[in-house]
Amino acid sequence: MERIYVGLGSNLAAPEQQLRNAIKALAQLPGTHLAGVSAFYQSDSLLPDQPRYTNAVAALDSHLAPLDLLDALQAIENDQGRERLERWGPRTLDLDILLFGDRLIDEPRLKVPHYQMHVRAFVLYPLAELAPADLQLPDGQSLNGLLQACPFVGLERLPQE
Template structure:
């Protein structure tokens, strides 16, 4: 490995959008992740269409998962993700409500983090097909800290109406 990446950690980011051209929002955000300082995008899943979670009457979501290698500490990475959300005019009006862009720090290496601002692994990760299936696409043999093997989590979380968008 290049010395420039000494002291790095792998981080998995969940992306989602259901407002203002969701496909474009997620695709653009995937590109913008590469602009985070001391961070590179190693891989990302395809795009998936999912039913909304939360208040009724929302449009469907477009989701993806990206794998990053970063030198940023978890809270600094969270700050960088929130900057990208703001570039997409993210408004936090309603819990689980519609949004232009949602970037979630799903996993940070094998760390378990619990602070007022950040929970890693991300809460509900093990129950969300729109996270688990894209995650399995890029990291199929992953073991999630405190949650177990991704393979086992997939067996307990049916794909349901989730579908991968053809390229």
């Protein structure tokens, strides 16, 4: 099994409930164990005129191959009403593979580590709740170094239920 970190995000149709539903679906994936989930965070959209996002990170231990996991994540998104009308539009659910073990993946459908995670506080801070303190990304960057370069600005950690 490999440790995989998945970013979760939603800014439509009760975002916190969308994330809770996605977490339940992740726990049901074949050959996969849900190892942990971060707190939920809210942040402004990267684009103007969109609702605030709710984000989290889930840790999975899985036997699934990367593209099989990607297909499963996209099926969960679709089951929760995801419409892919525009690349950066609002969404009921967005599930992104952030890290897949120590693999560097460069496929047409999948880039790992996630290509923008290093500049997204709403990814790095929830990831830091789950990952080992000395986590090194496959490209050689340290999570601690990324956190130091990406301040906790514009994030709101939501109270846990």
